[in-house]
Amino acid sequence: MASYLLRRVGTSALVLLLASIVVFVGVRALPGDAAVALAGEESDPVAIEQIREKYGLNDPVPVQYFRYLGNSLQGDLGFSTRTGLDVSEIILDRLPVTLELALLSLLVGLLIGIPAGILAALRRGTWIDNTSNAFGLLGLSIPNFWLGLVLILVVSVQAGLLPASGYVPFFESPVANLERMLLPAIVLGTGLSAVLMRQMRSAMLETMSADYVRTARSKGLSERQVVLVHALRNSLVTVVTVLGLQLGALISGAVITEQIFVIPGFGKLIVDGVFTRDYPVIQGVALVTVCGYVLVNLLVDLTYSFLNPRIRVSGGAS
Amino acid sequence: MTTPVTVRAPQPSGDYPLLSVQDLRVRFATEDGPVFAVNGVSFDLRAGEIIALVGESGCGKSVTAMAVPGLLAPTATVTGRVLLAGRDLLELTPKELRAVRGKEISFVFQEPMTSLNPAFTVGKQIREVLQRHEGLSKKAAQARAVELLQLVRIPAPERRVDEYPHQLSGGMRQRVMIAIAVACGPKVLVADEPTTALDVTIQAGVLDILRDLRDELGTAIVLITHDLGVVADLADRVVVMYAGRPVEQAEVHELFAHPQHPYTNGLLGAVPHREQGVELVAGRRLAEIPGLVPALRSDPDECVFAPRCSRRTDVCTSRRPPLEPVRPGHPAACFHPGEAS
Amino acid sequence: MTTAPDGERGTTAAAPMSQPGPAMAVPPPRQRRSRRLLKRFFRRRLSVFGLVVLLLILSLAVFAPLFGSPSRNDFGAVLLGPSAAHPLGTDDLGRDTLARIAYGARVSMQAGVMATLLAMAVGVPLGLIAGYYRGWADLVISRFTDLLLAFPFLILAVGLAAILGPSLRNVVIALGISALPSFIRVTRGEVLGLREQDYVAGAVADGAGDGRILSRYVLPNAISPLLVQATVTVPEAIIGESVLSFLGLGVQPPTPSWGTMLSAAQTFLTQAPLLAVWPGVAIALAALSFNLVGDGLRDTLDPKATS
Ligand SMILES: Nc1ncnc2c1ncn2[C@@H]1O[C@H](COP(=O)(O)OP(=O)(O)O)[C@@H](O)[C@H]1O
């Protein structure tokens, strides 16, 4: 277990280091001169040169990289070229919004996807299975931003039930907050629930035909025990492993969902950053997203290894 | 379809069989049409007796065995009678059947590596059956689990009981399976090729455990095997199966000394071995017979072995050979029975 | 049926077998495999439906010019509902929606298929190398895969759009890179499994060259899972293209794309809601058709897999 943990943490650290290089190089590859951007378009060459010196843009690239890495590790992500605000502060400001959206969507995804997948597998070939499968296929095929538009059209514009856009912090008014988060969470959660449902269903079908499930039946256990104790446990282990990868889809989904519902979160921040060529913001958001994503996947893997005795309790046959 | 004659070994009066399988038929519904996996198998098993089912792989041995406690997939249609102490298991409700499984009749599967749940300790998997049928507390069940591990000769059972299947060798896992199977003192144990997946060196140990169970607890055993040495060593009677049909059935000595069906002759291989009677070396597998076991897409009224048979004549493909005694207490389904010359 | 020669058992192993009796199901000969697979596929009604829809969308893309010009403005006929002249109505500039949907199908199909081909062209060789040579090559490629996976699709696409500028070509590159890890992993996994197979091990032992082993033995057997992976990737890429175009990071107006059409329709949600319906239905149908065909292929090629 310990060696597995070490190896897994080491890999994640390496990936993070590589990712920081990619982000650094990527931002350097952006069109336009960073110094010009910092100084303003109309600055004279002398002022621009001063900026270059001040920000160390004349230093060799590796030196610049390590300075950037050091600053980032200390939480210094630079300043927005558009607003002049501290990028770390902007991010800290926006992060809770996106986290709330992601958590609510995860909840929607799990609450629909997991039970539907289990039921579909247990009632294979019945209308429950067919309905779940249809839901799964549609959920995979319908783009979430379109679902968002349709929901805004039907629920907000025509029925006038929920606000179509905007954001109110939860601690200011929980009701107003949830009113505005409900539709985005459904939009983002539906796709996730479709994926989870399909994965849960096939994992469950696989474990239900496993030899050890037959053994459990041969012991005279009730069908409930066979399913809930012997099959479900092993199916969930499989589904946990893919949950981490689904997080990437969740982040991507958040970017566009925030755009549609005009939610001032992380995703909106990066898209706006691209349109305003606010490179420090793009760089900061990309770095923080990648770190968060890699760390959560590490966490998922550790959970998995804890759920799986093969990894948790190592030791060969004697 | 003609109903095959059920032939029983001579029995003392009043001694009715513990398990009586009568005209068992299993058909699977598949995407490509029905599969006739078992076609009219009948045998009786008395307390303390070991009956062997032999035949090449794909002959329907496992399906026969699993049909007994009703463990086949829902795609299977099972007909016939499976009387356990006079009660027809095929007629029981699912709930009644669950009370029988693991308690009166239990099963040891062929695949020790996958038959235990990787997520739970060995102890939990043994406790489960004890708590289910014997109503033991968790603590009592755990203590009993250690005893059972001892019974199946697992060293350091106090430690092993808390280990996970992946920490045990194949041989030990199969012993754990046997411990689970005998935990509630079943009347009948069905063992489906319990040693096939194991190293030759540890097969003997597992077989010894089965023998002791029979000798000491009087457990009746349905033993499925490829290994003629095992048959000679353990079995009292033998049912030879081919393509889902029983083709020959006899006491073990009688069968080895006077095999009648050409398929059995083929399995026993060359003449010299047969003349040694039951003195076959353990580990000796069924002889290779040219050709393949047919896929069981139909159950035709003819001899299914005919395409591979050297004694084949026109009569073989004109109707189904009945399973009739060709020697006392020794039926064979063949128009040209006899020992190979 | 004739009587078989007797006494020769064991030496004439195959002779009695060559005359199949009525009970003998002959193992299906090789050339019948494809027909059997086709039959199995066509038994799944939903997959056949998916295939039909897919063909319809493809013909829509191919014959797009038949539906009229996607860019002819008619300011006398803006935001119209469906009519004989404009079966799906017109947009805010009076352009025919059906024609724009048809041309949008071209963009969608191109993006979906080309991104998938790009991911395959790069991912399959990398997967082959990683799985076949293992060792440090595997290590490097696996870390590279991890690195790619660390960038969620839209973050990557947004970054690339910022660097390269928005265009269909760059959308395809971004989508291709996002799909790369799956192809590397699927190929690598297959090769690792196949390496252990006797016939591959045998070919290695016989001293067959690496290229020969990979192309003759390994790749043909990896085709099925790769095909299935491709049918999963195309709909993802179709949706991905529409997302990027919707955000303004993909295909640029006036080129008609389902994503840009939706983006424009957003402004007129109350006046002309149908304008926001058609492109969405088109995307969903296109993605659905590939997903249905993919599910069918998976079931057909690997009946053991349950999905
Ligand atoms: N669930 C099933 N569905 C369809 N056919 C099956 C199923 N289980 C077993 N069979 C078929 O039944 C026949 C007998 O199988 P089995 O009893 O496992 O043979 P064996 O004698 O090797 O134990 C085989 O042809 C097998 O393909």
Ligand SMILES: [Mg+2]
């Ligand atoms: Mg078997």
